[in-house]
Amino acid sequence: MNTVPIIILNGFLGSGKTTLLRNLLVQSHEQNRAVSVIVNDMSELDVDGVLVANTDIVGKEQHNFVTVAADSLSSPTGIKKLDQAITDLLANKTPDLIVIETSGSSHPLPLVKYLRTQTQRVALKGVLTLADSLMLDQDYQSGSLLIPRLQHNLQAGVRNTVNLLAEQIMFCSHLLLTKTDRINNDKLSQIAQSIHPLNPYVAILSMQWGNFALEELFSLPDYDFHRVEQLITELEPEIATEPESARPYNMETRVIEDDRPFHPQRLWETCQQFLGQEIYRSKGFFWLPTRDDLALLWNQAAGSISLEFISYWRAGIVEDPNNGLTENEVALLREKVAQESGRFGDRRCRLTVIGDRSQVDDFTQALKRCFLTEDEITDWQAGAQFPDPWPKTVTKRKG
Numbered sequence: 001m002n003t004v005p006i007i008i009l010n011g012f013l014g015s016g017k018t019t020l021l022r023n024l025l026v027q028s029h030e031q032n033r034a035v036s037v038i039v040n041d042m043s044e045l046d047v048d049g050v051l052v053a054n055t056d057i058v059g060k061e062q063h064n065f066v067t068v069a070a071d072s073l074s075s076p077t078g079i080k081k082l083d084q085a086i087t088d089l090l091a092n093k094t095p096d097l098i099v100i101e102t103s104g105s106s107h108p109l110p111l112v113k114y115l116r117t118q119t120q121r122v123a124l125k126g127v128l129t130l131a132d133s134l135m136l137d138q139d140y141q142s143g144s145l146l147i148p149r150l151q152h153n154l155q156a157g158v159r160n161t162v163n164l165l166a167e168q169i170m171f172c173s174h175l176l177l178t179k180t181d182r183i184n185n186d187k188l189s190q191i192a193q194s195i196h197p198l199n200p201y202v203a204i205l206s207m208q209w210g211n212f213a214l215e216e217l218f219s220l221p222d223y224d225f226h227r228v229e230q231l232i233t234e235l236e237p238e239i240a241t242e243p244e245s246a247r248p249y250n251m252e253t254r255v256i257e258d259d260r261p262f263h264p265q266r267l268w269e270t271c272q273q274f275l276g277q278e279i280y281r282s283k284g285f286f287w288l289p290t291r292d293d294l295a296l297l298w299n300q301a302a303g304s305i306s307l308e309f310i311s312y313w314r315a316g317i318v319e320d321p322n323n324g325l326t327e328n329e330v331a332l333l334r335e336k337v338a339q340e341s342g343r344f345g346d347r348r349c350r351l352t353v354i355g356d357r358s359q360v361d362d363f364t365q366a367l368k369r370c371f372l373t374e375d376e377i378t379d380w381q382a383g384a385q386f387p388d389p390w391p392k393t394v395t396k397r398k399g
Contacts, residue, residue: 003123004090006098007217008111011130012165013104013281013354014301016178016210018048020130021101023210024217025057028097031214036064036095038085040078042103043253043352044070047283051297052101054310063092074106079114090121097217098122104281104354105251107164108171109235116225124223129172130207131165134179135302136191143194159238161249161280169198170231173223180206182304201227251280254364256351259342260371261289264388267370274366275303278359284351285310289372289380290388292316298351307394315345 009017021037028035037058039049049067052058058065066085071078082100089098102111108127115124136143150166153159169175175195180188192204267288282300293316297308315337317323318330325333337345349371353364372380380386 002094003119003121004095004098005125005218005220006100006115006122007125007220008108008115008127009099009101009130010106010108010111010127010168010172011102011104011176011178012132012135012161012168014135014299015104015130015132016207017101017104017130018051019210020128020176020178020207020212021052021099021210022055023212024099024214025052025055027214029057033097033214033218034064034093034095035214036089036093036098038066038068038082038089038098038100040068040071040073040101040103040106041352042070042072042105042251042354043255045255045284045350045352046070047285047352048101064089064095072106073100073102074108074110078106079110082111082114086118086122105164105249107239108168109232109239112171112223112225112228113232113236115223124225125220126173126217126223127171128174128176128212129168130176130178131169131195132179132301133177133183133188133191134304136195137183137187138303140194142187143191146195147197159249161251164249166198167235169195171228172199172202173220175199175202175204176207176212177204178207181208250357251354252357252360254353254360256284256349256353256364256367258368258371259344259348260377261287261292261344261347262349262367262370263372263376264288264290264386264390267367268389270363270366270370271300271305274359274363275300275305278356279353279363280356281354282351282363284349286349286351287313287347288388288390290386292347293320294394295347296394307390309394313345313347315340315347318345 009021011017025035037052039052041048046067046069049069053065066088068078068081068085071081073082089095115122140146146166149162153162177191188206196204280302282298284298286296286298293312295310295313297310299306299308314333318333318337340346342348353360355363
């Protein structure tokens, strides 16, 4: 049996892995390439899995899509789930390529070590590590502080997210700097020069909005396991002996679910106060009373946040007198809305928050205080307006 090539998309939280994966899937559809996908999300909400499935290019019913949620592929249980996922994908068809999107907290070492034992059925072709240039600029002084902080940790016998970020770069075969459209060229050059010593064997590429040619992945040589052999020998004992309470790297995940909308002004002020204070990532779907027909994607990484338009809420379409639908179409939509458990139809907020254990609960509770109170809901239903400082135009997510 011919081995199936595998690509790992690795990188810290919010570095752009899902954006890249969706772009690759669109290309695979256009080129008639059979690509199977394994998506890992450390949260039970599995926002990334939903976004990938929404492309309609892969899906569980097509036997080319597996999600591993509420776990890290780097953990012992995660490796077992990965093994089963690969088995399931290969049992139904032989894809041209398998792409694994790891969670942002996943360390590449266990994955690389595992895939080295699977050469009878799969061939690891590349570990593409995505590094958020905006985060490196803001949190590491254009990348110049990453290596000194790593050296300090090594001397102090400490392991935290600095080690994870640096070691993700060390294991990569390709290093992709993302969000480069928001960084000037001088700073971008400084970032590249600062982090390149962590892995001088690889080229550093600039990537915007997940634009990477799928065809390049099919021409890659096998991943060089020999190059990281010494790295595995040195790091494996440290990773294996980390206390369970420290995994993954003192990060905690919280899930927020509510059918109420956020108060736009309170949400804005909360983000201004908390973002950048060891809140590494938050993502999910939400709505605002000031634009109650829009299903919005919340997408935050480190100190930056963006809102993206996903679709229209069915409840909003039904309530719109100018929806352009026939009476029968409106009636069908109204039936579907009536089946929803929430009091606002299919509208709801579902967010994942990932941050340092010392900060994540404070931010989560602050977000919960941003929901409209019952009195505010009554006022809103009576026609009250709320100040909305968020950008009036939001990006429409493609795919």
